[in-house]
Amino acid sequence: MKLRSHCPTNYALEHFGDKWSLLIVRDLMFKGKRHYNEFFESDERVSTSVLGERLRNLEAVGIISKGEDHAKKSRIRYSLTEKGIALLPLMVEMIIWSGIFDNKTAAGEDFLKKAKKNKAALLTALHRKLKTEHLS
Amino acid sequence: MKLRSHCPTNYALEHFGDKWSLLIVRDLMFKGKRHYNEFFESDERVSTSVLGERLRNLEAVGIISKGEDHAKKSRIRYSLTEKGIALLPLMVEMIIWSGIFDNKTAAGEDFLKKAKKNKAALLTALHRKLKTEHLS
DNA sequence: CTGTATCCTTAGGGATACTG
DNA sequence: CAGTATCCCTAAGGATACAG
Numbered sequence: 133m134k135l136r137s138h139c140p141t142n143y144a145l146e147h148f149g150d151k152w153s154l155l156i157v158r159d160l161m162f163k164g165k166r167h168y169n170e171f172f173e174s175d176e177r178v179s180t181s182v183l184g185e186r187l188r189n190l191e192a193v194g195i196i197s198k199g200e201d202h203a204k205k206s207r208i209r210y211s212l213t214e215k216g217i218a219l220l221p222l223m224v225e226m227i228i229w230s231g232i233f234d235n236k237t238a239a240g241e242d243f244l245k246k247a248k249k250n251k252a253a254l255l256t257a258l259h260r261k262l263k264t265e266h267l268s
Numbered sequence: 269m270k271l272r273s274h275c276p277t278n279y280a281l282e283h284f285g286d287k288w289s290l291l292i293v294r295d296l297m298f299k300g301k302r303h304y305n306e307f308f309e310s311d312e313r314v315s316t317s318v319l320g321e322r323l324r325n326l327e328a329v330g331i332i333s334k335g336e337d338h339a340k341k342s343r344i345r346y347s348l349t350e351k352g353i354a355l356l357p358l359m360v361e362m363i364i365w366s367g368i369f370d371n372k373t374a375a376g377e378d379f380l381k382k383a384k385k386n387k388a389a390l391l392t393a394l395h396r397k398l399k400t401e402h403l404s
Numbered sequence: 405c406t407g408t409a410t411c412c413t414t415a416g417g418g419a420t421a422c423t424g
Numbered sequence: 425c426a427g428t429a430t431c432c433c434t435a436a437g438g439a440t441a442c443a444g
Binding site (some may be wrong): 134137138139140141142143144145146149150151152155158174175176177194215218219221222223225226227228229230231232233234236240 | 272273274275276277278279280281282285287290291294305310311312313330351354355357358359361362363364365366367368369370372376
Binding site (some may be wrong): 405406407408409410411412413414415416417418419420421422423424 | 425426427428429430431432433434435436437438439440441442443444
């Protein structure tokens with residue numbers, strides 16, 4: 133990966149600075165989705181070519197990993213890596229920011245209330261959950 | 269602004285989900301830059317056309333605002349709006365994340381240490397500073 | 405089910421010149 | 425100084441078909 137600069141903001145943007153990558157992270161992190169077809173069916177209507185490319189890229193930069201589903205070996209299951217799980221605080225801040233400024237997003241009221249009341253506790257709980265579910 | 273969905277993650281991505289917008293926010297937020305030529309001179313080497321388009325867009329979505337420089341009325345000065353300043357926690361989390369995983373970024377050691385030691389205090393201090401400097 | 409491959413169209417972006 | 429306008433090329437993305 134050749135970076136435009138070594139600024140930390142830029143480092144992050146070169147990893148996931150596009151309109152699709154973090155939607156996959158969101159699906160893995162908050163929606164319990166783990167399979168290709170589940171990502172494909174998300175509301176934003178990604179195309180197969182874009183989805184394939186983003187999955188490949190996220191794996192290449194170490195944010196997600198692929199493994200076979202233990203229930204059905206022909207089925208591939210995606211997981212967040214440690215690097216991916218570490219995006220949790222960033223994702224939560226994104227949700228909070230949108231919650232403040234998007235008056236149309238009624239969804240997630242409960243989440244926002246929790247985040248406002250005790251953010252640290254919410255992060256700890258989610259972090260533990262992700263670790264047990266995604267790190268083998 | 270026509271959104272692909274009303275998911276909060278998507279709302280945020282539709283605002284600044286590209287490789288350039290948050291670099292401008294970074295310059296305003298952490299580098300004290302306020303003018304066109306200063307953004308243009310940043311390390312990532314943005315082109316004039318892209319810079320112009322991004323400034324226009326960030327203003328259109330309410331993250332930055334334009335005003336004339338009180339020192340020199342022909343000079344335009346950019347400011348973060350309240351909506352832009354509210355991106356502070358998100359930006360800080362981005363920097364922390366990159367600080368963990370980018371071993372080449374030695375810069376900002378001091379910032380990272382402070383963020384780890386007492387994040388809330390750092391945020392409060394920066395937030396106050398931004399409010400006094402950007403909100404007239 | 406989990407993807408690739410292909411085709412085609414559109415959007416992003418670099419370089420440069422130019423304007424108030 | 426603070427941009428816009430233009431040109432041109434490449435990258436991104438949608439649609440569809442196909443493969444293991």
